[in-house]
Amino acid sequence: MLSPSELTGLAEEVTPKAVDLRRRLHQIPEPAHEEHETTALIGAILEDSGLEPNRRTPRTGLWLDVGDDPKVGFRADLDALPIFEPTGNIPRSRNEGWMHACGHDAHAAIATGIALAISRLALPVGVRFLYQPAEEANPGGASEFVGEGLVDDLRGLIAFHVDPSLEVGRIGSKAGPITGSADGFTITLTGPGGHTSRPHKTVNLIDAAGRVVRELPEAIRQSIDSRTPIVIVFGSIHGGSTSNVIPTEVTLVGTVRTLDRSIWDLLPGIVDKTLGHILAITGADYLLDYRQGIPPVVNDDRVVETATSSIREVIGPDSVVPTETSLGGEDFSNYLDIVPGALLRLGAYSGGGDLHSASFKVNEASIGVGIKAGVAALVGLTYQV
Numbered sequence: 001m002l003s004p005s006e007l008t009g010l011a012e013e014v015t016p017k018a019v020d021l022r023r024r025l026h027q028i029p030e031p032a033h034e035e036h037e038t039t040a041l042i043g044a045i046l047e048d049s050g051l052e053p054n055r056r057t058p059r060t061g062l063w064l065d066v067g068d069d070p071k072v073g074f075r076a077d078l079d080a081l082p083i084f085e086p087t088g089n090i091p092r093s094r095n096e097g098w099m100h101a102c103g104h105d106a107h108a109a110i111a112t113g114i115a116l117a118i119s120r121l122a123l124p125v126g127v128r129f130l131y132q133p134a135e136e137a138n139p140g141g142a143s144e145f146v147g148e149g150l151v152d153d154l155r156g157l158i159a160f161h162v163d164p165s166l167e168v169g170r171i172g173s174k175a176g177p178i179t180g181s182a183d184g185f186t187i188t189l190t191g192p193g194g195h196t197s198r199p200h201k202t203v204n205l206i207d208a209a210g211r212v213v214r215e216l217p218e219a220i221r222q223s224i225d226s227r228t229p230i231v232i233v234f235g236s237i238h239g240g241s242t243s244n245v246i247p248t249e250v251t252l253v254g255t256v257r258t259l260d261r262s263i264w265d266l267l268p269g270i271v272d273k274t275l276g277h278i279l280a281i282t283g284a285d286y287l288l289d290y291r292q293g294i295p296p297v298v299n300d301d302r303v304v305e306t307a308t309s310s311i312r313e314v315i316g317p318d319s320v321v322p323t324e325t326s327l328g329g330e331d332f333s334n335y336l337d338i339v340p341g342a343l344l345r346l347g348a349y350s351g352g353g354d355l356h357s358a359s360f361k362v363n364e365a366s367i368g369v370g371i372k373a374g375v376a377a378l379v380g381l382t383y384q385v
C-alpha cells in the first residue's frame, strides 16, 4: 500500500487536468438525460489517458472500470439545473438558462481525477467509476444504473457532494441517514356540493379539507415509531369559488419526508389508510395520488469508518468533521439498496451562495481535496472488501 505522502503526490499530479475539465464542463451545463456533450467530453479525456470508458449511446452517462474485478465504486453525476447563471462568472455557462448550480461539474471532474490517479496503482480489486446522468430528475439516473446491474458486484460505494457551507479541506461525514426521502402527494376530495346554509344535507368539503390538514400529519406521526422524524407539509389547497356554495371538489397537495428507509417503503399505505380514517366521519370521497420519490440516503457505518479513517491519514486528523442530516433528496440512495456505501460532503465554501441557486459557486480548491480524499477512501476500501 502506498504511503499517505505518495497518495498525496499522485493526487496532486492529476489535479490540474481535473480542474481544467471542471472549467470546461461548467461551460456546457445540460439538462437531466440530455448530457450528451458532457458525456462525450469526459469519455474523450478518459480515452486520451489510455482508459476505456463504457458509453450508453444513445443514452447519456458512462462508466469505467479501472483494474479487473471491480468491487469498489465511486459515483459522480452529470446534470445541471434550469438556472440563469449570472453574467460575470468565470467560467460561465454557454447554454443560457442552464447552470451547474449543484456542483455536478466538480463531481465529474473529481471522479476523473481519481480514476487517472487510481489507474497508476496496483490494487487488490478493481474500482468502478459511475458517471450517472439525471441526478436531479425523478426517476433519476441512479435507478437506471441499478437496473443495468452496474453495482450488483460492488461491495462498497463512495460519493461526494460539494457543500458550500463547509470550508475547503474539510470532509463532512455522518453514519446512518444523511439525506431525507422526498415524496409528493395530491389528495382530491369530492362530494355533491350544496348551499352553505345546509351543510348537514351534503358533504362539507371545506370542513373535510380542514380536518385533513390538521389531523393527517399528527395521525401519521402517531402510527409510526415516535423516534422516526417525519415531516408532512401541505403546499397548496384549492377548492370553492364563492362564499355561499359548498364546492364539489377540493385538492390538497403536499410532501412527505422521512429519514427512515423502512418507513419510507410503507408510507403510501400509511397515508392512504390514515386519510380513509380521517375522512370516514365527513362522508367525503377521496382519491390519493401518492408519488414516491427517492428513499433517504442511509450511510453504511463500516464504509464510513473505512473511508474517513483513510481520508484522515492522507489529508490530516482534523479533515473529517461531523455533518448534519439534510432533508433534501439524493438519488445515491437507489444504489444503497444494493451496495453498502457512503455519501460524504466535500467542503467547497466560496463566500456564500447555496446549492440550486444562481449565487452558487464551487471553490476550485475543493477539487484537489476531493481527489485526494477519493483516492484515499477508495484505496482504503479496496483493502477492506
Ligand SMILES: [Zn+2]
Pocket: 102, 136, 355, 356
Ligand atoms: Zn441538486
Ligand SMILES: [Zn+2]
Pocket: 102, 103, 104, 135, 161
Ligand atoms: Zn447535486
